[in-house]
Amino acid sequence: MLTDLEIEQLESKYLNKFYHFLKYVEDEMMYGFQTKERIRNDWQSRYGNGQAISDFAVGAERIIYSLFNGKGIGQPNSAPVGADMFFEVDDAFIHIDLKTVQTDNIGDYTTSIFVGENQNSYKAEIKQSNGQSFNPVRNYNPALPTYYNQGTNEEKICLSFFVTILYEAGNLNILNINLLSMPNGQLEPIYGSSVLRAGKNPGKVRFNFGAVSDFMLLSNKKRLKVVYFNEDMDPSYLKRLSFIESIKNIQ
Amino acid sequence: MTLTEIEEIEHKYLNKYFYFFKYVEDEMKHGFKSMYEIKNDWEKYWGSKSSFSTGAERIIYGLLNGKSFGEANSNPVSADLMFEVDDAYIHIDVKTYDHDNINDFAIKHDTNLNQTSYRAEIENRTSKGKRKRKKTLNMHYPHLPTRYTKYENSFKTKKLCLTYFISILTDDTNGDNIIAILLTCVPNGLLRRHYGNRPLVSGKTQFHDTHYFPNGTKYTTSTARYCFADAGKFELLNFEPRRIKVTYSNNDKLKKYNLSIIKNVINEQENRKIF
16 A cells, blocks of 8 residues: 555646646647537537537547547556546556536536546545535445555556536637546545535535645645636636636646 | 747747656656666677667657657658658757766757758857857858748648757766756747847867858858857747746756756746745
């Protein structure tokens, strides 16, 4: 087993690595997001008209996964329980999931984001926003282990990252892209319940990154990296993204 | 294309390569150390047939070819790496320095004739940075064009020629300890209208040739060094961003050396005062 400090060092290492990767491919990513415009007439009538055959996330994920798979790192893993991307590197198993949110739901984006059980290992009590326990107590039991092959020679830490994208409803313009590191479950004694916010349904959670934006055991390192921030966005959106903008300004 | 547009493209790819090298930093460092896994097999031959730069270049080229971008070009007159992208041809060369060459590393990096497009008069430069014309006019005429002319399907297009250097400073001759790795963008030759002779200083080789301009003025030619102390910023862009990025630094080691420009770059990149 790793110490808590060693876990944070690994989380920080890969957060930085993926941040630099996304900055490196930023122009290719933005170009990829725009490719939909070339064939807009062929899909526009079927988008967002209630038939729900597709949405922005499908196309955006295709672009990001293609870049990660083409120029990224590690060995993809075929486990059926995991995030959209799951690969093994020398010192970790890494899960990365993409979350897209449109501006109509900007409140779901600014300081916390929905995460699935198959995307993280942070097991803790879910508390109310005032810090009180729910009645009855709600416990969160994610599906990922803190270590894969725990207790064997093959033991490796399990890390969770999220790429979050805010886009404008209607024109689909991208306003913000972030990269988040969600603490590994072993770190629960350090971060407690503050990592989790209650989701819309019982048993569902949101990663409360606004409350745990620092690596607690490392100095001067954030768990959130701002990859792209459109400075020209509507002021009303800018106001809602003040926390994310404050991180961008110091990174 | 305006001079500002040229600098915008130079700056775009400087940033792209900077983030690329930050992204692969751990793989690059691991690669540099891989020589020790088979040390017994090469150690007895080292120092005569090869040098640290041979292995270091192999690692960097491997990463650039494997995970980078653009289409490699087979042109025989160019830097070690040459890629074509949508809006440019990009030349990249790796240079290694040990602490004996630290004065060069601090402010000026070697350019070979096949690596840049910046032609200029080479002037004498004092230690205080003042410049003075040489007794006999001395010119640097590199071999790369400022823009390549591409012929494809009977169409002719022009594409900008860009030059980047990756410079590695080590504190011993076997390259065991890397002090810093810099990424620099040498101005495209069209920018001579703005920068004049400032980007270049004398190189290692003075050619023993004599030529005459049409007006009868005599001149010689030489290689050159890119002097980022005198032309180290994109002066036509807002906020004049630097033409140098530090992609890796061992700050404890760096403290011992008089590398003020490089230390300033690190402070700016980190958004805090480290030195």
